[in-house]
Amino acid sequence: MRRGRFEFLGLMNVAAAGLLAPSLAPRLSSSIASSNLDGNGRSPLGDSNDVLNPSQAGYKWRLVLAYDGTNYAGWQYQLSPPTIQCVLENALTRVTKLDRKDLCLVGSGRTDRGVHAWGQVAHFTTPFNYDSLEDVHAALNGLLPSDIRVREISPALPEFHARFSAISKVYHYKIYNDAIMDPFQRHFAYHCVYKLNSTVMREAAKYFIGKCDFSAFANVSHNDRVQDPVKQIFRFDVIDVGPLLRLEVEGSGFLYRQVRNMVALLLQIGKEAIPPEIVPMILESRDRKELAKYTLSTPPHGLCLVSVNYNESHLLLPPGRPASSFGRHHSVTKCKLPFY
Template sequence: MNCGALGLPSPLFPNAHLSSANSNSVSAEDANHLVMVKPTITLPHHKWRLLIAYDGTHYAGWQFQVSPPTIQCIVQKALVQITKLEREDLHFVGASRTDKGVHAWGQVAHFITPFNYDSLETIHAALNGLLPSDIRVREISAAMPEFHARFSAKSKVYHYKIFNDSIMDPFQRHYAYHSVYKLNTAAMREAAKQFIGKHDFSAFVNASRNDRVLDPVKTIFRFDVIEMGALLQLEVEGSGFLYRQVRNMVALLLQIGKEAIPPDIVPKILLARDRRELAKYALSAPPHGLCLVAVKYKEEHLLLPLGSPTTSFGMHHTVSKCKLPFY
């Protein structure tokens, strides 16, 4: 299969090697046998970065699957319709594979086309015109060839909301977990600080899916507990997160906030490196309180390629003359 930059199959010739019959073969050796690799021609392509927000209530997470529908599936379907490319040719990748029911304000994704765009406002408007109202593309921009939505990320920021009152705010029911227990926020802050730093988070990961490479060592840069009246917002930024790691950390903080266990339980569970140790004290917090707020990259990864169109933030419509009076 012909590959372009980043080792991706060419969208123009997905099944062709594009090497002449007289080309010299190059040998490559793997662990078991010698294989012959023909040199290939690198074809130009253009990479595009999307900033996406979505309400995850009615979706089975981000990762592609047709039924039940996922965010990646819905956005990719719209891209196929607009670009007239096959799904495999788009190489559509998201920064974070959020779970079922989890929301996002700052999901980042990229896709590839064999052609350039003069302006991005039209495709931006077309995308949001095809997408359901609970999924919005906030920005679309050109991306450098080396940019990768997932592997270029240097950190991710998640917020988890807890509504701490005897009566639930009905307007928060899809976006905040309801705790009727009065939480000790000082104890939660003390415990949250003990997550900061580089740790093995094996005790805070659920059984990993087959398509996820498990690296249990992650760095937490900050973990804040912010009070906004009855609403508590837990803000965590890290180099990366394991499957359900944030929800498991929040679940433990909830138990500490209820004063069922002391804050100094955190180092003990981290050192155990065993999910069963956490299970003695807490189960995962529900997904609807969690939101992916931002994915951060190095400045050089966000530069626009030379000759690329300007970033689209959406078009504002204006009316030059009001034809109907307001009453």
């Protein structure tokens, strides 16, 4: 009872700060009583298996995130070295005054150490509604380090799930193909000094398109989840932008290090060390050892999660919820410098 009273007072403080709809404050005690989102067997670590029960009292919020993954040990929660989820949860707990187990933060996928994102999607829950999301948005970005930004925050339907509702993901892998590396690209592109034949790389990339078993292109995962090795690749484009080679791949989902392993093989083909026809042979083997005969994984810093796509019906705004926030511009109405 004492703990519930302190939680209630903490949430009242959020209301006073303008982050919580004041009209909901009197009902918070009953909301908190039903907001133990860990009560149905959910992992306290906010695992991707967490699913909010639509019949349970609570409000769900969708985030679109961009981050430079250089200084982070990937997405998945851990305290040291820091991860994106850990830093984001710290900011959310300060803004919402909720415990991380109550937030149930879930990402669309677990980007690896050093991998970047422009369109990572996540969701979290609160036992209360908001009148406006602009203040929450500004508060989050004010607390987060400059290499992590919340690009968008929106109310979400109860059935929306950042991971399980996704229908496709788009990754880009950048290769800087020149004798001298551009220092401004060093954290975001892999430097290849060998002259690459992008034409044969495009030819080879076509073999990946379609639905097939990608076991040969998956490293052993460090978690105990059993993943379906059958994935569908919708497109795999190789685009020349001056010395920069951008490989764009869209698929229904990806296995652990699958994209980096596919890019690694295309690099060997681009160097003309092996022919494009090697791709279907390795796919048919379904054996990671077969790929290891020709190449190792490319480094993570060239990889970026660009977008996560959902059915439009899953992105509808629930009734009685605030509008989405995309950040707000500030304006100067009067020059503050004196005239001389």
